[in-house]
Amino acid sequence: MSKLREPARSPVEACCTPLVGQELSVEQSELMAAMFKALGDPVRLRLFSKIASHPDGEACVCDISDVGVSQPTVSHHLKRLREAGLLTSERRGTWVYYRVTPSALGAMSGMLSADA
Amino acid sequence: MSKLREPARSPVEACCTPLVGQELSVEQSELMAAMFKALGDPVRLRLFSKIASHPDGEACVCDISDVGVSQPTVSHHLKRLREAGLLTSERRGTWVYYRVTPSALGAMSGMLSADA
């Protein structure tokens, strides 16, 4: 119905359907693939994990930069995670704090859960 | 303890830790990133979805090949999904049947669930 007329801008809106329930549409697959792709790099996954497991749910770049690559590369990966909708960033004074987008996590795990 | 001495060959064994619980080790991140990477392509995600949502939990290649790319490309993507441990394949007569590795799905969704 009207669902077809709203293109579902955010990956989060795009998926609440469990993978095993019914096959994905082309649009859904493109949005979700972008999120999976963002986590499909060891360095990015570690950065994401460091942020997600941080006490206050947020971490400054300096807290998580120790992943074995140069600082520009860390910044590059954080940007990709941000562009995929998995992270948000906020500058407070000298430091920039990153935080996991909660609904994004839910969308991915919801899709992978076998509840159908 | 002894956990450190067994390298956790399979991605499934490697991860049962929720992402938000504690940060991933280097080995864990590499194994899990390979699985996410495998789903990080729209065509592969649709193939995976088609198999996962198939009635008997398995599908022959001919049932899922209609994803808009050539047949060698389909085969290539199925191979990548197999190598990531997400699918298993079995030849029965003329056709080859693919099936989702159940524990792989569980590992990924378990990692993304926020239960900590």
Added chain:
DNA sequence: TGCTTGATTCGACGTTCATCGATGTGCCCT
């Protein structure tokens, strides 16, 4: 033995990506 259909492998081509050093920007402190 040949022929047909289903599926994988091979070789090539253009694109995307991860990585780095150098440079730029924003903020704080003296």
Added chain:
DNA sequence: AGGGCACATCGATGAACGTCGAATCAAGCA
């Protein structure tokens, strides 16, 4: 104003990736 720190952007480079047509393999059938 000036210097120093945290982080982002730029430009380049080599590797990995997605895609295809052609060739190959595997199984069934005449």
